[in-house]
Amino acid sequence: MSDCLFCKIVAGDIPAELVHEDARVVAFRDINPQAPTHVLIIPREHIPTINDLDAAHEPLVGALFSVAKKIAGDEGLSDDGYRVVMNCNEGAGQSVFHIHLHLLGGRPLHWPPG
Ligand code: AMP
Helix, strand or coil: CCCHHHHHHHHHCCCCEEEECCCCCCECCCCCCCEEEEEEEEEEECCHHHHHHCHHHHHHHHHHHHHHHHHHHHCCCCCCCCCCCCCCCHCCCCCCCCCCCCEECCCCCCCCCC
């Protein structure tokens, strides 16, 4: 998608601090971090929201979580804990319409998130 911010990051047209990339998934640090670790984990494929997922995407969604687990380990978060969240649509706070997992950690995380 030519007008998608995260597609432009995947393409290398907009700079980002990458922490992981493979054939299906790219991860980079959030530009406005909400915790000491705040990484966004995205598919290379442009999928606007969770509502656009179908059964064929199940391995890809699993890959997003596998990358989240790996980065959490790399960042030293595995034992203390971390949060992985994906917002769906504006009412839940989604502002970039290319699905992404937020990986947050490095400080106490309260519940409910608000
Ligand atoms: P959401 O509100 O769930 O759609 O999350 C979008 C996230 O993208 C926000 O946390 C933003 O801070 C982050 N963001 C926006 N632009 C960039 C960018 N150029 N590089 C890295 N993160 C970004």
